[in-house]
Structures are given as structure tokens and as C-alpha cells.
Amino acid sequence: MKKRKKQRGKKILRGILTFLILVLILYLLQRLLMPKYMDDVTEGGMVQEYYDEKKDHDVIFIGDCELYENISPAVLWEEYGINSYIRGSAQQLIWQSYYLLEETLSYEKPDVVVFNVLAMEFNEPQQEAYNRMTLDGMRWSGSKIGCILASMREDEDFIEYVFPLLRYHSRWSQLTEDDFRYFWEKEKVTYNGYYMRVDVRPAENVPEGRVLSDYTFGDNAYKYLDKMTKLCEESGVELVLVKAPSLHPYWYEEWDEQIRNYAEEHQLKYYNFLDVTEQIGLDYSTDTYDAGLHLNLSGAEKLSHYFGRILSEECGVESRRGEEPLEADWEVKLSEYHSEIERQLQEIERSGQ
Numbered sequence: 001m002k003k004r005k006k007q008r009g010k011k012i013l014r015g016i017l018t019f020l021i022l023v024l025i026l027y028l029l030q031r032l033l034m035p036k037y038m039d040d041v042t043e044g045g046m047v048q049e050y051y052d053e054k055k056d057h058d059v060i061f062i063g064d065c066e067l068y069e070n071i072s073p074a075v076l077w078e079e080y081g082i083n084s085y086i087r088g089s090a091q092q093l094i095w096q097s098y099y100l101l102e103e104t105l106s107y108e109k110p111d112v113v114v115f116n117v118l119a120m121e122f123n124e125p126q127q128e129a130y131n132r133m134t135l136d137g138m139r140w141s142g143s144k145i146g147c148i149l150a151s152m153r154e155d156e157d158f159i160e161y162v163f164p165l166l167r168y169h170s171r172w173s174q175l176t177e178d179d180f181r182y183f184w185e186k187e188k189v190t191y192n193g194y195y196m197r198v199d200v201r202p203a204e205n206v207p208e209g210r211v212l213s214d215y216t217f218g219d220n221a222y223k224y225l226d227k228m229t230k231l232c233e234e235s236g237v238e239l240v241l242v243k244a245p246s247l248h249p250y251w252y253e254e255w256d257e258q259i260r261n262y263a264e265e266h267q268l269k270y271y272n273f274l275d276v277t278e279q280i281g282l283d284y285s286t287d288t289y290d291a292g293l294h295l296n297l298s299g300a301e302k303l304s305h306y307f308g309r310i311l312s313e314e315c316g317v318e319s320r321r322g323e324e325p326l327e328a329d330w331e332v333k334l335s336e337y338h339s340e341i342e343r344q345l346q347e348i349e350r351s352g353q
Contacts, residue, residue, distance in 0.1 A: 035132075045189045047089050047100070047137030053192075054329065055108035058317050059084040061193065062101050063116035064092040066244035069294040073192035074337045075304035077330050080312045081319030086193025089137070091130040094119040094224045099147035101228060103138065105235050112238045112315050115228060117259050117270075118249065123218025125153045135161060150224075191337045196297055198344040203284035203292030209250030217258055229266050238269075238315060245273040245282055245303065247292030271310065273303065280306045297341065 046068065059082055061067045068088030076082040087100050097115060125131070131151045138144040148161045160167040189195065232239040241263055243251055256272055263270035273280065280302050284292055287299030295303060311317045320326055 057083050057085045057110050059112045060104055060110045061086040061114045062097045066116045066118050066246050068193055068195050070244045070300050070303055072194050072300045072304040075301050076308045080308040081321035082317050083320055088193055089134040093122050094221050095150040096134045096147055098224045098228050099143045103143035111317050112240055113232055114240045117241050117243050120217045120221045123220045125151050128156055197289040198297045199289045201289050201291050203247055203288050206247045206292050209252055215254035241268055241270040243272040245277050
């Protein structure tokens with residue numbers, strides 16, 4: 001009898017060990033096969049960088065490339081003592097912005113949240129590739145589950161977000177050296193969420209917007225803007241709406257009027273930076289790296305200087321210069337920021353651009 005119990009115990013133990021080994025193998029395969037977003041499409045690595053940050057920001061930016069390529073938190077700190085972070089991702093849809101904000105407010109309570117309103121043009125889920133660049137980087141929480149359910153297209157499966165190996169199992173033929181190099185740990189691709197580009201490509205022959213059959217933002221987009229407004233109100237956080245000074249995609253007057261009306265109705269501040277490009281000092285022959293879609297470093301620093309004054313004087317965000325260890329943290333970050341500027345300039349010089 002004792003012998004049978006001992007044998008049964010050994011079988012159970014072997015079964016448990018076999019199961020754990022299988023889980024470990026699947027986990028390692030999943031880490032290997034998931035895109036690393038380092039040297040190619042680095043935007044997919046942005047969302048997860050936030051979790052390594054100290055959660056003590058005065059301003060949180062939520063939105064798409066019109067924020068993470070156009071605002072420099074380094075300038076906001078250097079010139080105004082504002083500690084900020086951009087929770088951005090490529091084609092970040094408004095429901096994704098909402099759930100990222102919900103998650104962020106579970107970690108910290110900033111004074112101001114800034115949302116870029118271009119995302120209002122989308123009322124339904126778009127491309128899975130862009131969904132992945134936001135969702136795969138989020139930590140598991142109720143916010144991530146809600147974000148997945150709101151973002152999935154009809155041809156996507158929730159289980160593939162729970163177990164990404166099911167989605168990426170066929171990536172074997174696409175593996176590169178980076179998949180092994182960044183197997184355990186990735187390098188940072190942003191500077192407090194800012195994606196830096198120092199190169200220049202002037203904006204020339206920018207097309208006018210095409211005529212739309214309906215300029216009204218969709219009900220789903222408004223639903224999540226309402227949820228964002230309510231969440232900030234309940235959390236005691238000021239929500240500020242902005243439209244970045246990007247020339248493309250086109251921003252219609254009809255869209256702008258709807259946002260102005262919404263801001264007035266809900267007593268929110270709204271700043272359309274397309275209306276004040278001269279005051280900002282923007283020159284689209286030198287301040288963009290992709291013909292007006294996004295600002296380069298020069299343009300982002302000009303916009304940050306302009307918006308920093310607004311955050312300080314009109315939104316009441318106070319300077320935190322002199323605080324330790326915040327000063328020490330920013331000393332390191334600024335050193336990395338300026339080193340990256342020099343690295344990119346040297347690379348451009350070597351390439352003869």
C-alpha cells in the first residue's frame with residue numbers, strides 16, 4: 001500500500017514537472033517569436049517603457065504620433081521644471097487612449113492630462129498591426145482587457161492576445177539577430193515617450209483634404225471622449241485637448257468646430273496649434289522630417305517651448321526644479337537626450353545627407 005502511494009506520488013510529481021517544463025518552453029518560444037520593435041517599427045516598443053518610470057509626473061500626454069513625435073518632455077523640464085511623460089503609440093485610437101489613461105491613473109495622479117484629438121476621426125477598430133503596437137506592450141489588468149475588447153476587429157481572437165504565441169507562431173522565417181539580442185531586455189526607444197528625429201525633409205506641395213460625405217465624428221468616438229472627460233473629472237485631473245501642428249493628415253474646419261463646441265460644453269481647454277504656427281515659430285521647410293506629417297527635433301522643441309508656457313501659466317503646472325531626486329533623474333535623462341541628438345547628427349553627417 002505504501003509502495004503504491006509512493007509510486008502515485010512520483011507520477012504526480014513527474015506530471016507537475018512535465019507541465020512546468022512545457023509552460024517554460026512555450027513562454028520562451030513566445031518571447032523569441034514576438035516582435036521586438038527595436039531597429040524596425042520602434043513605435044511598437046513605446047507603451048511598455050512607461051512601467052520602468054517613477055510614477056510622479058505632473059503632465060501625462062495620451063495619444064498618437066502627433067504627440068510622441070511633436071512634444072519633447074526634456075524641453076518642458078529644462079525650461080519650465082515640468083515633469084512629463086508621453087503614453088503614445090502608433091495610430092492610437094481613442095478607446096486605446098482611454099484605457100491607457102485609466103491604467104495610468106491607477107499608478108499616479110498628474111495635474112494635467114493632454115489628449116490629441118486627431119484620433120476622433122476613427123469610429124471603429126482599424127488594423128491589427130497597429131492594435132498590437134499598443135496592446136502587446138500593456139501589462140495585464142482590467143484596463144488591458146477592456147482595451148483589447150474595444151480594439152479587436154471581427155477577424156481577431158481574444159485568445160491570441162492572451163497567448164501571443166498563437167499569433168506569432170509562424171514568425172520563424174522572419175527571425176533576425178535582434179530577436180536573440182533583445183530576448184530578455186530591450187533598449188529604450190524614447191525619451192520620456194518622445195521619439196526623436198533630427199533629420200529634415202521640408203513640407204512641399206502638401207495636399208488639401210479630400211471632400212468628405214459626412215464630417216461628423218462617430219458615436220463611438222464621442223463615447224470614449226465622454227468617458228475620458230468623466231474619468232479625469234472624477235480623478236481631479238484637468239483634461240486638455242490639443243491638435244498638433246501637423247499638416248497631414250488634414251484637419252478639417254468642421255472637425256475643429258466640433259471639438260471647440262465639445263470643449264466649451266464641458267469647460268475644457270482646447271488648443272489648435274495649427275492656428276498659431278507663426279507664434280510657435282515653426283518653419284515647415286526646416287522643422288519636419290517627413291514633409292509635414294510630424295515635427296523633427298527642431299520643431300518639437302519649438303512647440304514644447306510654446307506649450308510649456310501654456311501648461312505653466314494657463315494650466316497652473318508648477319515648476320519642480322530643485323526637487324531631489326527628481327533633479328538627479330533628469331540630469332541622467334538630459335545627458336542621454338543630448339547624446340542621442342549628437343549621435344543622430346553624426347550619423348547624418350556620415351551618410352552625407
